Amino acid sequence: MGSNLGRDQRTYLLAGILLLALAGCQTTSPTTGTSGVSYGDAKAVETVTTDLGSTDIQMISEKMTQGLIQTPEIQTLIKKRQLLMASPVKNKTSEYFDTRMITDTILTQLQKNGVKYVIEGEDMQNQTDELMRQNQSGLYSKSKTVKMGKMQGAKYRLDGSISSIVKKTSDLKDVYYKMNLRLIEIETGIVEWSDEKEIRKSARR
């Protein structure tokens, strides 16, 4: 009897050790996957190629936002709750990239300072579609639908372009980017503010 109990105890002990060993194999890192993918710093200086990159977009947006909030027009716009809009920035470079990344960032940063802006372009289609759906589809309760004809127009708009000059030799590539942004009073067409950001990138080949 005593020898049987001893065997049971040994079995329990072995199971306990095995459980502890398995627990020790568990990792406390909240990650999954073994593909070698890792996260980096989104604010790091990106120098992978001379093409327009994240650092360029961030530096351009930052400079333009800092310039805009210093203008009396934007400070008055915030006080009087007037509206701003951004026309699409023209991409005059030889590269493809979505220029809305720049204007979207500028508008977001301005909004954090109290600037109100209205949508345009692609977003406008979604806006009118929703207005039509609520008012003309017959699907919605009359008391719970938003009214047509209440949208508000902007007093100022942002407009700009980005251009580049590319120079290449057998061992060097040099790219010069220039982004220009203007604040225009829509009613009069007067350019109230403008600024530029220049960037030079070079790579040995």
Add this chain to the structure above:
Amino acid sequence: MQVLFGAPKPIYLAVCLLALAPMVASGANPAGVPVNHGYATLTQDGSDAIAISDLRATRQDRLLRVQAELNNASSTNRQVYYRFEWMDQQGLAVWDDEPWKPLIVYGHNKQTISVSSPSFKATSFRLVVQNPN
């Protein structure tokens, strides 16, 4: 007690004021020394070639304006990286992390960084400069 904590002798006071006079007159603030609204930190490589030779800040139109001057004591061009952190009166961050920005400081030259806070809420700043060369 009277001797230990007595009023400073006029001669000592004059010497102290004389020593501080050039710094006050030029507005110069070396790295790590805070100015009215903030301070700067510099991460150096072994050479100590880069220095923050001047730091000024003022509040205007509800925005904080900061100007820092970097001095390159070496003969070679240096690539440094910098960014600002913007805080409120309680020291809480009022803006997202800024991107690191590259800046070339030419050999035996000075380069000025001049910025305005991106937010009306910013009342203090910290300038971080990295010289990883």
